[in-house]
Amino acid sequence: MNKSWINLIMGVGLAGSVAMAAGTANAEEHETAAGRAKADFVNYCASCHGLDGTGNGPMASELKGKPADLTLLSKNNGGKFPYMKIRKTVDGSMETGSLRAHSSKEMPVWGDVFRRGAGADGSKYMVAQARIMSIIDYIAAQQK
Structure with missing residues (x-):
């Protein structure tokens, strides 16, 4: 796998993690x-x-x-x-x-x-x- 694919996968993973964390916090705030x-x-x-x-x-x-x-x-x-x-x-x-x-x-x-x-x-x-x-x-x- 070349470096650009690794960076893309890591970027998507990081963005997903941030979105999930924000979604969890948002859900808790808006219970x-x-x-x-x-x-x-x-x-x-x-x-x-x-x-x-x-x-x-x-x-x-x-x-x-x-x-x-x-x-x-x-x-x-x-x-x-x-x-x-x-x-x-x-x-x-x-x-x-x-x-x-x-x-x-x-x-x-x-x-x-x-x-x-x-x-x-x-x-x-x-x-x-x-x-x-x-x-x-x-x-x-x-x-x-």
């Missing part, structure tokens, strides 16, 4: 909001509520009460998704006693977890709120 919401649901909710949201997670049997079936929230609320009630529950701003899991402290207050280290300018607080809202949107999309 979909739905993908992030699902990942947060899996990481923070599924251990009790199950991957399908029906309340059958691996930790469900360890709890005093059965976790809510998150797929029936709209059905159990007259066909309307109780967005604000769920936001306040996840955020931790729901009044004590309003929900069994929240009032017994079995359900962690994820708003506190997401807000840890919030900056004085409030930007991290806003990121935490956006994260909570995206999880709720994910749950809303799972309604039966």
Whole structure:
């Protein structure tokens, strides 16, 4: 093989490697909001509520009460998704006693977890709120 062919092959290989690296970085930067919401649901909710949201997670049997079936929230609320009630529950701003899991402290207050280290300018607080809202949107999309 002559030198020009070797240079061509090496150049194409280098260009391909750079393009692949850029594509990977670009894919990571542009991860979909739905993908992030699902990942947060899996990481923070599924251990009790199950991957399908029906309340059958691996930790469900360890709890005093059965976790809510998150797929029936709209059905159990007259066909309307109780967005604000769920936001306040996840955020931790729901009044004590309003929900069994929240009032017994079995359900962690994820708003506190997401807000840890919030900056004085409030930007991290806003990121935490956006994260909570995206999880709720994910749950809303799972309604039966």
